[in-house]
Amino acid sequence: MYAVIMLEWKKSIQDRGLLFWTLVLPIIFTVIFISIFSSGLSGSERQQVIVSIVSGYTVMFVFFIMISMVDSFIKDCNIGMVARISSTNLKPHLYLLGKWNNYMYIVIIQIVILTLFGKIVYNIPLGQPVHILILYLFLTIMVTGLGLALAMTVRTLNMGIALTQVIALGGAVLSGLWIPVEMMPSFLQNISKFLPQYWAHQALQDAMEGTIQLGDLFITILVLLGFTILGFVIALLGYPGFLKRAKG
Amino acid sequence: MKFWHTIKKGKDGVLMLIADDINKYYGNKKVLSNVSFNIPEGACYGLVGLNGAGKSTLIKIIASVIHNYSGKVQLSDNSARIGYVPQEISLEESLTASDNLSFFGRLYGLRGKELEKRTDEVLEKVGLAERKKDKVKTFSGGMKRRLNIGCAIIHEPNLIIMDEPTVGIDPQSRKYIFTMIEQFKKDNCTIIYASHYMEEIERICEEAAFIDNGKFVESGSVNHLLQKYAIPTIYVKGENCLPDELRTSSSTKEKNGGYLITSNNPLAEMRKIINFCKESRGEIERLELVKPKLEDIFFSLTGSQLRD
Numbered sequence: 001m002y003a004v005i006m007l008e009w010k011k012s013i014q015d016r017g018l019l020f021w022t023l024v025l026p027i028i029f030t031v032i033f034i035s036i037f038s039s040g041l042s043g044s045e046r047q048q049v050i051v052s053i054v055s056g057y058t059v060m061f062v063f064f065i066m067i068s069m070v071d072s073f074i075k076d077c078n079i080g081m082v083a084r085i086s087s088t089n090l091k092p093h094l095y096l097l098g099k100w101n102n103y104m105y106i107v108i109i110q111i112v113i114l115t116l117f118g119k120i121v122y123n124i125p126l127g128q129p130v131h132i133l134i135l136y137l138f139l140t141i142m143v144t145g146l147g148l149a150l151a152m153t154v155r156t157l158n159m160g161i162a163l164t165q166v167i168a169l170g171g172a173v174l175s176g177l178w179i180p181v182e183m184m185p186s187f188l189q190n191i192s193k194f195l196p197q198y199w200a201h202q203a204l205q206d207a208m209e210g211t212i213q214l215g216d217l218f219i220t221i222l223v224l225l226g227f228t229i230l231g232f233v234i235a236l237l238g239y240p241g242f243l244k245r246a247k248g
Numbered sequence: 249m250k251f252w253h254t255i256k257k258g259k260d261g262v263l264m265l266i267a268d269d270i271n272k273y274y275g276n277k278k279v280l281s282n283v284s285f286n287i288p289e290g291a292c293y294g295l296v297g298l299n300g301a302g303k304s305t306l307i308k309i310i311a312s313v314i315h316n317y318s319g320k321v322q323l324s325d326n327s328a329r330i331g332y333v334p335q336e337i338s339l340e341e342s343l344t345a346s347d348n349l350s351f352f353g354r355l356y357g358l359r360g361k362e363l364e365k366r367t368d369e370v371l372e373k374v375g376l377a378e379r380k381k382d383k384v385k386t387f388s389g390g391m392k393r394r395l396n397i398g399c400a401i402i403h404e405p406n407l408i409i410m411d412e413p414t415v416g417i418d419p420q421s422r423k424y425i426f427t428m429i430e431q432f433k434k435d436n437c438t439i440i441y442a443s444h445y446m447e448e449i450e451r452i453c454e455e456a457a458f459i460d461n462g463k464f465v466e467s468g469s470v471n472h473l474l475q476k477y478a479i480p481t482i483y484v485k486g487e488n489c490l491p492d493e494l495r496t497s498s499s500t501k502e503k504n505g506g507y508l509i510t511s512n513n514p515l516a517e518m519r520k521i522i523n524f525c526k527e528s529r530g531e532i533e534r535l536e537l538v539k540p541k542l543e544d545i546f547f548s549l550t551g552s553q554l555r556d
Binding site for chain 1: 304305308311312313314330332334335336337338339340342343347351352354355356357399
């Protein structure tokens with residue numbers, strides 16, 4: 001498995017597309033939206049907007065890892081890499097774990113950099129750092145789990161990109177990552193409660209402000225865990241089919 | 249029809265692989281049908297067939313890539329190390345040649361200094377030592393094919409399974425790959441070589457099997473197949489050089505301005521042509537015995553034409 005992690009890591013750090021989706025684009029979005037929505041504001045209002053945007057775009061852009069995951073699995077499938085690896089000593093589940101592991105590291109690094117950017121440039125508060133770390137960890141596992149599910153079920157990269165956009169952007173709009181939930185119509189507010197982005201965003205804002213209660217943290221973790229399990233179940237159900245396609 | 253082909257055992261009387269009654273379906277389609285064969289240790293065994301004949305499926309079964317089939321594939325030596333060269337160029341193009349080899353080396357359990365040593369050795373073997381730090385995407389098709397083979401031999405396998413390893417490459421790289429295969433043979437590796445380039449099989453394999461529509465239609469030593477099935481043929485080109493009885497015979501075909509004549513007694517036919525030319529003052533530009541080819545045998549056995 002270590003070999004797969006190493007290989008994926010080497011590929012990932014050279015992947016400009018990945019760099020763009022995970023770091024460049026979210027930083028550009030964060031800067032632009034903060035300059036638009038915080039102009040004319042000061043004090044606590046300004047800080048509230050900045051915290052909302054930094055945490056919101058962090059939550060939104062971690063979902064874009066799904067594109068890289070789909071791309072990587074589909075390429076492995078198409079170039080015969082999966083078939084070739086099958087002829088070696090590596091067990092099939094270790095290939096899957098190795099790939100997943102690498103994307104976990106990438107998302108963790110992405111989150112750390114985006115948070116540090118928020119801290120250094122906008123001085124966002126990190127009121128409850130342990131709670132923030134726990135939320136980030138569960139968010140990472142969830143989003144990579146969903147990425148695995150998508151990679152195991154779609155047949156083409158285009159399909160993967162399209163579905164990632166729906167999940168990431170659609171989820172962001174409906175979960176109040178772009179517009180505060182309170183400003184959305186009530187039926188949309190109800191819908192948002194079924195989406196992991198909403199729970200992660202709300203909990204992160206509270207943890208940054210230092211006001212999250214253990215009960216709320218626990219509920220958010222449960223929601224994220226639920227989506228994680230869903231992702232892994234779909235991925236594990238889809239994996240035999242993926243292997244079958246890959247081996248020809 | 250079950251076809252059990254028994255061939256002589258290897259140098260020390262040892263068989264490397266025994267395949268017994270292999271059947272494989274894709275959905276309702278049967279892609280391999282009652283395939284049985286033995287491969288002696290140290291042999292180079294050619295699998296000849298058109299695209300879609302079932303070669304790659306059989307290769308994948310032997311290489312443990314495909315598991316859901318019926319029948320039995322048995323390696324005589326439990327410690328046999330298999331190196332599988334897929335038809336596709338299965339390399340990470342954004343990484344270097346060295347990275348790719350290290351990856352497969354790790355998958356086969358090599359670590360540290362041993363891995364480094366083997367990586368350098370293989371780079372040397374495949375003629376890419378000077379390009380070890382270059383990304384694969386900068387390589388030519390032939391270089392990629394050589395590295396593709398390199399990744400399969402990083403763990404020093406004693407059974408190398410190659411699926412169309414020379415597709416789409418230049419003659420120089422093809423020659424280089426043949427030299428590599430000759431070296432594998434000298435190292436007493438057993439080789440399974442699948443190709444639809446029959447002249448390659450003829451050149452490098454001692455044993456061959458024709459596979460068509462998932463069935464073995466014939467197999468044996470290449471020389472034996474040539475002797476058994478090749479019909480002697482002569483080629484003649486010239487002016488007024490062919491007697492009418494030969495010109496109108498069904499065993500004569502026009503080719504490149506001359507005639508191909510198949511006959512069980514080619515020397516008698518040649519004599520007949522020479523005598524006819526002397527008498528009729530005909531001129532012979534070319535008169536020769538045509539060397540039989542595996543390809544002709546394949547066509548006559550399967551009735552197929554090559555698709556590419």
